[in-house]
Amino acid sequence: MGTQLNVRSMCFGFLLSLSFSCFTYTQQTPIYQGSYCQNTTQESLTTAYRTNLERILSWMSSDAATSKGYNYTSIGNNTTVYGLYNCRGDVVGYFCQFCVSNAAREVPQHCPNRVSAIVWYDFCILRYSNENFFGKILTYPTWHAVGTKNISNKEETKKGEDFMRSLIRKATVETNKLYYMDGFNLSFTQERYGFVQCSRDLTNDGCRECLEAMLAEVPKLYEQKLGWSIWSGTCMIKYDDYMFYLPNNQTSSIPESNPETDGIRLSSFHKIQTEETYLNTDLPIIPLITVLQSTNNFSEASKLGEGGFGSVYKGILPDGRQIAVKRLSKFSGQGSEEFNNEVMSIAKLQHRNLVRLFACCLEENEKILVYEYMPNASLYSHLFDDEKRKQLDWKLRLSIINGIARGLLYLHEDSRLRVIHRDLKASNVLLDHDMNPKISDFGLARAFEIGQYQANTKRVMGTYGYMAPEYAMQGLFSVKSDVFSFGVLVLETICARKNNGFYLSEHGQTLLLYAWRTWCEGKCLELMDPMLEKSFKACEVEKCIHIALLCVQENATYRPTMSDVVMMLGSDNMTLPKPKHPAFSVGRKVSEEVPKSKRSKNLCSTDVTISITLPSLLFCSAAKEILLSAP
Known part of the structure; x- marks a missing residue:
């Protein structure tokens, strides 16, 4: 057996997980x-x-x-x-x-x-x-690192070893790269990831011999352990339950239809220093010079948009990868807290329906977050544009709804933390190259302790039209707050109309109440975007409206959990409960006289001064409609 090194000092050898030392200083070191x-x-x-x-x-x-x-x-x-x-x-x-x-x-x-x-x-x-070692295999001494988790199923050992052998084959036979990374679904809710690499002066045969020698050590050392890595001077293998490598053009073989549950758990525990506090995080750091070069010094041509606390730029790293750079405004007092919170929240999360945060930068009073770039912008930009929404047929919209649901389910139940997003809306759902939805902007997110299900805040923040009533009026938020926002988003996706300000339209009521009335009358398909007439399936549209109405019920206890929602969306014969009336409209009271040109085109997160407006709110009870009006 080779030399056993301290796990803290040599966690993964030369193929360690993605992480730079996250202290704030001008010269970051590996x-x-x-x-x-x-x-x-x-x-x-x-x-x-x-x-x-x-x-x-x-x-x-x-x-x-x-x-x-x-x-x-x-x-x-x-x-x-x-x-x-x-x-x-x-x-x-x-x-x-x-x-x-x-x-x-x-x-x-x-x-x-x-x-x-x-x-x-x-x-x-x-x-x-001083001796020529090129092309020579070095299998001794070896170093090992092991995680703390035990495997839950004895069959995993064999599946894991078979998977690693497949990576060795891909690295040495199919691609000739002498390295390969990939993941597979161990079960419906569990995924595993592996990485193999050799020193690239070896031949394919030499690389395979070295990697197989490392793999042969696994049964002797870590047969019952979930995460492990073994390496020598010329090769290394690693296996774990989170994606510890940077994705690149070599895409994962995990089917797109499978739910992702790959929580990031990087090896090192670091601190990021801000003016206000120290943040414990696993987030990698990126030098400011690299950010400046990638965005052409934050040029206007690189700008993708303006958010509540700063601007977002498109950048290209030296290795060719495209990134989105979120730059906090130096004049934003609130933004520091949101930045800190976003770092703490998303740095610990990883899921295919969440936007991936690559790194942060804290040099020269800058606060910068570097994300994966989403080429198709936001769901907002497609839904509420007469031309772009033509691309969104019913099959794609249903796929987007399902993806958002899976992302929220991960946040609420499957990640290492129970995370409440608190600002789910169409502009915070981004679309990748294949139009897969990814939830973004975790500036308002809150993590719950184990066993905690609800919290209270005096500082109510969110977006008009998406906030649950108990949050808007009492500052109470929970997973059911996100469920409410999801219900609003589903209705908007189906009808391609904004809930915020919907009552100013010809319907004279909120989108939620209009959906409720048409559902009660058995005419809920009237809610559907006319552009879907050639592609929709009536039973699917009706089911999604039904689920959305369950999500926006006024009483939070009646709303389903996201696990319930995912189950309902995936079932064709499940009997759904009858929804109770939706929440009243919560948000600003907007006068009909305000010219359209003066109204904001983008929904920006902001502190909310609550007012309850009930403009011609229609409810149905049995065969009667009750008209409610506000003073």
């Missing part, structure tokens, strides 16, 4: 994981060898900026130094160079006066020697 100095004793290096070593370390630092993430060479004749660097397969460009440069600068400190050394950081491995 995380050192450990080293193997090979020689047990120091020795005096000759001047020639030291000179060649300095040259090769300098070469590696500069070469990493333009390579494919790895390279190796030798320098010198009689006192030759052989050197190699290898970045993680999902990291290239700036991040690779940043890691390699730091490793080259610090390796003499970790292995002083050694002619041979291997040093690991979170994103890369660097190695040098």
Whole structure:
């Protein structure tokens, strides 16, 4: 058995999970994981060898900026130094160079006066020697790290090993990349992820031999453990229940129809310092210079939009990945709290129906969040645009409804935290390249403790038309508050009309009350967007309206949970309970005389001064309609 290193100091070796040290300072450094100095004793290096070593370390630092993430060479004749660097397969460009440069600068400190050394950081491995090691397999010594969870099903051991063998095959036979990352569904609610990589000076056969040697260690060491990683100087394997690698063009094989439950759980526990507090988080940090370069110094041409607390820009990283950069306004007093909250909330979450937060930046009084880029903008931009909504046929709208439901279910029940979003609305649902919905903007989100189901706040924040009445009037929020917002969003998706201000239209009532009245009369299809006439399925539309009305019931205890909602959406023969009347309209009282040109086109989160308006609210009870009016 190889050398067992402390898990805290060398968690994952040279293929560690995504994380930079998250202290606020101007010079961020990669995380050192450990080293193997090979020689047990120091020795005096000759001047020639030291000179060649300095040259090769300098070469590696500069070469990493333009390579494919790895390279190796030798320098010198009689006192030759052989050197190699290898970045993680999902990291290239700036991040690779940043890691390699730091490793080259610090390796003499970790292995002083050694002619041979291997040093690991979170994103890369660097190695040098006075002997030619290129292409040679190193399977001893090995290092191991293990998680704290035990597997719940003994069959998982075999499934996990079979899955890792499939990754080894893809890395060495099918792609010839010598690395591969992927995930699979262990069950309906559980997913597993794996990563294999070799030092890319090896042949395919050599890589396979090294990886299989690491995999052979698993039954001896971690047969009953859920998360583990094993590595040597030339290869590494890792298996866990969360996505610990950066997604890239090599997409996961997980079917799109399956619910995602991959909560992020990064290896290191760090602090981000702000003016107000220290935040414990696992969120990676990105240098400000990289953000500036990717957005062309926050140019107007790069701007995607303006939010309540700042602007959002499109950026392109040196490795070609597109990002969305959320820049907090320096003049926003409220924004600091929302920024801190967003960091704490979404950094711990990962799901295919949540927008992925890649990193943050806190240099030079900037507060910046870097997200995955959503090329199809928001659901709002499609639903309420006469041309764009033509793309949203019924099949796509139903898919969007289902995706939002699964994302909320994850937040409420399947993530490590019970998270209440508190600002679910059409503009906070973004659409990826394939029009998959992703919930965004966690600035108002709140995490609940285990066993906690409801909280109270004196600072009511949200968006008019989406807030549940108990939250708007009493400051009470719970998972049922999000359920209410989801119900509103479903109705808006079906009819392509905004709930906020709907009563100013020809219907003379809120969208919720109009939906309720048409449902009571058995005419709920009248609610449907006319553009769906060629693609809709009546039974599906009616079921979605029925579910939405259950979600917007005035009494929160009557509303279903998101697990109930997902079950109802997925069942074709489930008998749904009858909804009770929906909540009254909660929000600003808007005069009909306000010109359309003066009304805000975008719904922005803001502090709410509550007023209850009941403009011709219609309810049905048995065969009678009761007309309610407000003073």
